[in-house]
Amino acid sequence: MLGVAGFGVEAVPRTEFIEVAGARGRVFRVPTSLPRLPVWDALATVVLPSELNWSDPGQKFRLSDCVERARVYEIVLREGGPEDVLRYIDGVLLVDVWSSPD
Numbered sequence: 001m002l003g004v005a006g007f008g009v010e011a012v013p014r015t016e017f018i019e020v021a022g023a024r025g026r027v028f029r030v031p032t033s034l035p036r037l038p039v040w041d042a043l044a045t046v047v048l049p050s051e052l053n054w055s056d057p058g059q060k061f062r063l064s065d066c067v068e069r070a071r072v073y074e075i076v077l078r079e080g081g082p083e084d085v086l087r088y089i090d091g092v093l094l095v096d097v098w099s100s101p102d
Contacts, residue, residue: 012036017082029082034091042090048072052079063093070097 002009017029043064050057052075061068076088 031085035086035089037090042093073097
C-alpha cells in the first residue's frame with residue numbers, strides 16, 4: 001500500500017548514548033552512531049536554550065551557514081546532553097565541520 005502511494009519504509013539505526021569518562025572525572029554521553037536530521041531542521045535558524053548558550057541568550061544561529069553551524073555544534077557538544085545532540089546536530093554536517101580547515 002505504501003509503495004502504491006509513492007512511499008517507502010526505511011530502517012534507521014537508533015542512536016543510543018554511552019558514558020565515557022573524560023578528564024578531571026567528567027562523564028560524557030557519546031552517541032553510538034551519528035544522528036541525522038531532516039534537511040529543514042539541519043539547515044534551520046535556531047535559538048539555543050539559555051542552558052546551552054548561557055553567555056549570549058537569545059542569539060539566532062543560521063545552521064545553513066557553516067561558521068554559525070560550527071559554533072552551534074561546539075556549544076551543544078560542550079554544554080548539552082543527548083536530547084540536545086539529537087535536536088541540533090546532523091552527523092553528516094558534523095563530519096563536514098570537522099573536515100573543514102580552520
